[in-house]
Amino acid sequence: MTPTIAILLIITFVVSAVGLLLLIWSIATNQFSHGRIAARTIFFEGEEGHGEDPASATKPDQADDSINEDEPQTRGIADQSSRQAALAWLSSAVFWLLVGSAYGLLTSGKFHWPELLADSEWLTFGRVRPMHLNAVAYGWASMACVGVAIFLIPRLFKTALVGGRYALWGAFLWNLGMILGLVAINMGLSDGKEWLEFPWQVDILFVIGGGLCAIPLVLTAANRRVSHLYVTSWYLLAALVWFPFLFLLANLPVVFPGTSGATVNWWFAHNVLGLWVTPFGVGIAYYMIPKILGRPIISYQLSLIGFWSLALFYSQVGIHHLVGGPVPTWLVTLSIVHSVMMSIPVITVAINQHGTMWGHFGRLKDSPTLRFVWIGALMYTVSSLQGSMEALRSVNVITHFTHYTVGHAHLGMYAFLSLILFGAIYFIMPRLMDWEWPWRPLIGLHFWLVTSGILIYVVSLSVGGWLQGLALLDAETPFMDIVRLTLPYLEARTLGGALMTLGHVIFAVHFVAMLRRSGKQHHQPTLFRSAQRTRDTLEGSR
Numbered sequence: 001m002t003p004t005i006a007i008l009l010i011i012t013f014v015v016s017a018v019g020l021l022l023l024i025w026s027i028a029t030n031q032f033s034h035g036r037i038a039a040r041t042i043f044f045e046g047e048e049g050h051g052e053d054p055a056s057a058t059k060p061d062q063a064d065d066s067i068n069e070d071e072p073q074t075r076g077i078a079d080q081s082s083r084q085a086a087l088a089w090l091s092s093a094v095f096w097l098l099v100g101s102a103y104g105l106l107t108s109g110k111f112h113w114p115e116l117l118a119d120s121e122w123l124t125f126g127r128v129r130p131m132h133l134n135a136v137a138y139g140w141a142s143m144a145c146v147g148v149a150i151f152l153i154p155r156l157f158k159t160a161l162v163g164g165r166y167a168l169w170g171a172f173l174w175n176l177g178m179i180l181g182l183v184a185i186n187m188g189l190s191d192g193k194e195w196l197e198f199p200w201q202v203d204i205l206f207v208i209g210g211g212l213c214a215i216p217l218v219l220t221a222a223n224r225r226v227s228h229l230y231v232t233s234w235y236l237l238a239a240l241v242w243f244p245f246l247f248l249l250a251n252l253p254v255v256f257p258g259t260s261g262a263t264v265n266w267w268f269a270h271n272v273l274g275l276w277v278t279p280f281g282v283g284i285a286y287y288m289i290p291k292i293l294g295r296p297i298i299s300y301q302l303s304l305i306g307f308w309s310l311a312l313f314y315s316q317v318g319i320h321h322l323v324g325g326p327v328p329t330w331l332v333t334l335s336i337v338h339s340v341m342m343s344i345p346v347i348t349v350a351i352n353q354h355g356t357m358w359g360h361f362g363r364l365k366d367s368p369t370l371r372f373v374w375i376g377a378l379m380y381t382v383s384s385l386q387g388s389m390e391a392l393r394s395v396n397v398i399t400h401f402t403h404y405t406v407g408h409a410h411l412g413m414y415a416f417l418s419l420i421l422f423g424a425i426y427f428i429m430p431r432l433m434d435w436e437w438p439w440r441p442l443i444g445l446h447f448w449l450v451t452s453g454i455l456i457y458v459v460s461l462s463v464g465g466w467l468q469g470l471a472l473l474d475a476e477t478p479f480m481d482i483v484r485l486t487l488p489y490l491e492a493r494t495l496g497g498a499l500m501t502l503g504h505v506i507f508a509v510h511f512v513a514m515l516r517r518s519g520k521q522h523h524q525p526t527l528f529r530s531a532q533r534t535r536d537t538l539e540g541s542r
Contacts, residue, residue: 096139464489
């Protein structure tokens with residue numbers, strides 16, 4: 001056993017042991033026994049049964065007189081307390097989404113049009129591809145996750161955000177790290193490891209920035225006015241504690257050279273998905289779906305089981321990317337077992353979130369937030385189960401080193417996470433700006449562009465990648481024939497990417513219009529359909 005593997009095993013054992021101890025603590029303190037009462041902590045008195053889609057109104061339009069007038073006002077104060085910090089992170093995220101989309105579209109085009117801008121050393125594939133990955137992973141996804149978390153924490157704890165200035169400084173350092181990191185990659189100064197391309201000197205800014213973001217969340221949690229932490233709080237707090245630790249360890253210079261570095265690389269690459277962005281996505285969905293429907297999740301105990309099983313099983317998943325590599329077979333097998341065990345949290349989340357939607361799918365016609373978030377939650381189920389299957393050796397032998405893996409990665413990072421983030425931003429911005437989204441058609445156009453784009457993207461790469469893998473296993477098939485085989489699917493990938501990029505531009509324009517409070521002031525929420533038709537739908541569902 002190499003020192004690297006020993007270190008990883010010790011670390012993951014400690015993480016799992018801490019998770020197990022916390023699980024025992026939660027059982028001992030009857031966290032599992034709260035049940036329906038705990039599931040209702042995100043509602044104030046009398047609000048259950050009434051959706052919260054009306055954004056700028058302090059009191060839901062359909063609410064009755066049983067609502068305590070003081071509670072909506074308290075929530076409004078909590079929302080405004082996070083305004084500056086949340087807007088700083090969300091605005092930065094939207095900017096990096098556009099940057100990452102431009103580099104992603106260029107990257108995709110180079111697969112089937114290799115001479116595209118090939119004369120410029122600044123725009124070679126080896127530079128623009130990691131710039132795309134880092135811009136969307138650490139710029140868009142990570143910053144949007146933190147921005148949404150900053151908004152949700154005061155709501156979850158029913159108190160004003162404490163220490164928001166730390167989050168503002170965190171946003172400044174994070175953006176500085178993004179600028180320096182992307183410039184370094186563009187100049188050819190890369191660490192050369194996927195997900196870890198930024199030079200380690202720049203990585204320090206991300207560790208400090210992420211740590212600063214955790215401070216207001218911890219301080220607000222200590223100042224909370226609720227006796228029970230709703231499951232979303234567990235997911236958000238865990239992600240903000242896990243990330244600085246994971247990122248710092250994986251970026252230690254010189255410590256993990258050669259094959260050891262590859263092992264650490266994929267241990268981190270999957271953990272940054274499963275222990276950083278996945279908790280955000282799942283936690284946000286656990287808040288948004290019940291709030292918009294006005295009904296608690298169907299099983300609070302299942303939600304806690306899903307959280308703890310994620311903490312216990314995910315830490316070793318990433319090594320299955322090294323199937324057939326120069327690492328011990330037993331280590332890869334351990335990773336495969338962990339990957340299969342991940343079906344437990346995935347199934348519990350699926351039962352809870354989709355079960356809560358049961359009988360209320362009509363609301364998908366009205367609510368932008370619900371449509372984005374629920375489809376994102378559905379894609380979490382699909383992508384996670386697909387990932388567990390892809391870890392199996394019999395499947396991995398076909399999909400490894402093919403475009404199939406790229407399609408799977410986008411199914412998780414985009415179809416799952418980004419759609420949930422889009423929906424959350426549509427929910428949050430009117431509450432921060434006290435202004436409704438000005439142009440309803442742009443929301444619908446954004447939705448159809450990004451969903452049709454990711455569908456074309458994932459289907460084309462999944463089919464093309466699978467055929468590519470089968471052809472690569474045939475020793476008699478010339479390699480150039482395999483390249484020609486993939487070309488139509490790569491062209492379809494670019495088409496899907498172009499649709500998504502257009503959707504991002506429309507979303508960014510609408511976002512800036514919200515910041516400027518453009519358009520006429522509305523007294524009804526900006527839904528896919530008129531507010532009157534929405535009320536008719538709600539009354540019919542009752």
